[in-house]
Amino acid sequence: MDFERVFDSFTERDWQTTTEGTVRFALVGLGWWTVDEAIPAIRDTDLCEVSVLVSRSEEKAQRYADEADVPHAISGADFHDGAATEHYDAVYIATPNAYHLQYVETAAEFDKAVLCEKPMAESVETAEEMVETANAGDIPLMVAYRMHTEPAVRRARDLVEMGAIGEPVQVYGNNSQPLLSIIDDPDQWRLDPDxxxxxxxxxxxxxxxxxxxxxxxxxxxVSVQAQMHSEHEAFGDVPDERSSATALYEGGIHAAITATQNAYDDTELTITGTEGQLTLSPAFHMECRLTLEREDYEVTAEAEEINEMTEEFDYFADRVLSEEPIYADGEHGLYDMRVLEALHESADAGETVRLD
Known part of the structure; x- marks a missing residue:
């Protein structure tokens, strides 16, 4: 099989349908991710611009707007009242999980497309409301899985479809980081279950x-089993400082997954098949390298100059401008929420939980 052609077109935007037009964004939630990652990424896009910043206080929004040369800054309350709606076409939501719904509701009220950070909500019930709201308002809703536009991940999908590893058999995934070193605050929202x-x-x-x-x-x-444990005092209110899970995917593919917010920075995803193996390492922390191994063949590639967030924003804008279907949409994100709920149910009960 001609696997090399996949690597020859490694950075190709195989998803792109238009090069014309601009989507103006209101960015909601001005934490470090929005300020340090999203705003610089949008500057490098072909189809997007930042036109409005939204924070709980207008003063904070204006401070960051001045620093980033963004023309409009408003408070969250003013956003919900309809301020600046003539200055943006879409909303990027990067608030804590529990607050996503209210901004989707306002976006739907004013007929604005939504790109919402993952996970899409704090609970399955809220995620269901988000999907219902977007459907009722007939607005695009995309969950911000930036890995979907990462070239290494897209090429991995191509290789699986081509049969490069034969039939997929098993998956190993790990994602860990030292959260308290990244954000030196034991009272931060990621450690608050509310x-x-x-x-x-x-x-x-x-x-x-x-x-x-x-x-x-x-x-x-289709089914999951999990174990979770918290040791450090900063993680006293959440059950999963350390977590591991097994999952059975459709087609009889077995997966083992580990995740912790209190360990050395490490990310990996390995998919093993009957004839070969794909490895993404590093995988999920804004850099991604793909290796394909077969008995008589091995190749490694990465897209060093491509920003995953830039690709994600341009993909979303491309779909909004062309009115083409979005992946991952709200229903896709809702399924992940059901998986996450099932993992925590399993850890509590000590039993396998099926997803019906």
Whole structure:
């Protein structure tokens, strides 16, 4: 098989349908991710611009708007009242998980497309409301799985479809980071179940290998079993400082997944088949390298100059401008929420939980 042609077109935007037009974004939630990652990424896009910043206080929004040369800054309350609606076409939501719904509701009220950070909500019930709201308002809703536009991940999916590893058999995924070193605050929202949801490690990190495997394999988990434990005092309110899970995906593919918010920075996803293996390492922390191994063949590649967030925003804008279907849409994100809920149910009960 001609696997080399996949690597020859490694950085190709195989998803792009238009090069014309601009989607103006209101960015909601001005934490470090939005300020340090999203705003610089959007500057490098072909189809997007930042036109409005939204924060709980207008003063904070204006401070960041001045720093980033963004023309409009408003408070969250003013956003919900309809301020600046003439200055943006879409909303990027990067607030804590529990607050996503209210911004989707306002976006739907004013007929604005939505790109919402993962996981899409703090609970399955809220995620269902988000999907219902978007459907009722007839607005595009995309969950921000940036791995879907990462070239290494897209090429991995191509290789699986080509049969490069034979029949997929098993998956191993890990995602870990030292959260308290990244954000030196034991009272941060990721450690607050009212804001984060079921927990912290699987919700924030484990969802990456779970969802990226879904994308590459074109298959969903049908049952899960999990164990979780919290040791450090800062994780006293969440059950999963350390977590591990097994999952059975459609087609009889077995997966083992580990995630922790309190360990050395490490990310990996390995998919093993009957004839070869694909490895993404590093995988999920804004860099990604793909290796294909077969008995008589090995090749490694990465897209060093490509920003995953830039690709994600341009993909979303491309779909909004062309009115083409979005992947991952709200229903896709809702399924991940059901998987996350099932993982926590399993850890509590000590039993395998099926997803019907």
């Amino acid at each position: 804001a984060s949801g079921y927990g912290t490690s699987m919700m924030d990190l484990g969802v990456y290998p779970i969802n990226t495997a879904r994308f590459i394999l074109g298959a969903d988990p």
